[in-house]
Amino acid sequence: MNQTEALQSLLEAVASGAVSPDIALNKLKHFDFEPVGEFARIDHHRTLRTGFPEVIWGEGKTTAQIIQIMEVMRQKHPVVMATRIKPEIYEQLQTQVQDLVYYPLARICALVSKDSSTPQLLGKIGILSAGTADLPVAEEAAITAELCGFQVQRLWDVGVAGIHRLLSHRHLLETVDVLVVVAGMEGALPSVVAGLADCPVIGVPTSVGYGANFGGLAPLLTMLNSCAAGIGVVNIDNGFGAAILAGQILRRVNLLQGERNL
Numbered sequence: 001m002n003q004t005e006a007l008q009s010l011l012e013a014v015a016s017g018a019v020s021p022d023i024a025l026n027k028l029k030h031f032d033f034e035p036v037g038e039f040a041r042i043d044h045h046r047t048l049r050t051g052f053p054e055v056i057w058g059e060g061k062t063t064a065q066i067i068q069i070m071e072v073m074r075q076k077h078p079v080v081m082a083t084r085i086k087p088e089i090y091e092q093l094q095t096q097v098q099d100l101v102y103y104p105l106a107r108i109c110a111l112v113s114k115d116s117s118t119p120q121l122l123g124k125i126g127i128l129s130a131g132t133a134d135l136p137v138a139e140e141a142a143i144t145a146e147l148c149g150f151q152v153q154r155l156w157d158v159g160v161a162g163i164h165r166l167l168s169h170r171h172l173l174e175t176v177d178v179l180v181v182v183a184g185m186e187g188a189l190p191s192v193v194a195g196l197a198d199c200p201v202i203g204v205p206t207s208v209g210y211g212a213n214f215g216g217l218a219p220l221l222t223m224l225n226s227c228a229a230g231i232g233v234v235n236i237d238n239g240f241g242a243a244i245l246a247g248q249i250l251r252r253v254n255l256l257q258g259e260r261n262l
Helices: 003-016 019-028 046-050 064-073 087-094 132-147 189-194 211-223 239-262
Strands: 034-036 040-043 079-083 101-103 108-112 124-129 151-155 178-183 203-204 231-233
Touching: 003 019, 034 064, 034 079, 046 079, 064 079, 064 087, 064 108, 079 132, 087 101, 108 132, 124 132, 132 151, 132 178, 132 203, 132 239, 178 189, 178 239, 189 203, 189 211, 189 231, 203 211, 203 239, 211 231
Parallel strands: 124 151, 124 178, 178 203, 203 231
Antiparallel strands: 034 040, 079 108, 101 108
16 A cells, blocks of 8 residues: 555545544654655654654765755755755755855855745754854754844853853843853853753754864763753754754743643
């Protein structure tokens, strides 16, 4: 039985009363994927299961593969995003993909449908960077969060080597709902922020630093060993993952508030 036949069978079962709408919805959450050539299977129902759509990882894919995947996804998704897209790859993509937007610092390409605007979700995400060299990872988090529909507040270059820079913007820590803190070198900034803020803090270690930074391992261990409570840590240079984690926290809060209001 192919997908069309399986879907037809499911709909007929719902129409006849043999399957309840709730059970059908649960089946559909794991139902719809679409092959692209011999190299990809697009998970169209990831939003139903997880709250956020599938995103294209750009590194390791050919330009032709990225183009084919984006063109398939744009038919069913209001926002299509590809991460880790180098400028020279974007130059090739833009000649063949209409309406493609590029965020060079974040290394993200996106297609946003003109017919449907990105939903604005409740909650504000604050994103801090310790240094200017951490900005590619911080911007990856910021652009990801914005494309997912969240409001973002940025604060750059407030590392612990000049802590007064952070303290002079302490009001920002009090006006956001989740904080993403990006730091390389020794990675101390998330601990400081978590000691000042009353919201969840997500630490993002970066590979920025001298030799003993070990490509981001040193800040990763610092964040994992933080004495401040309320810190979660994602992988090295994973700004995208931090943004999605922040979004999941806010999405669950919104869902719970909606349930209480029923």
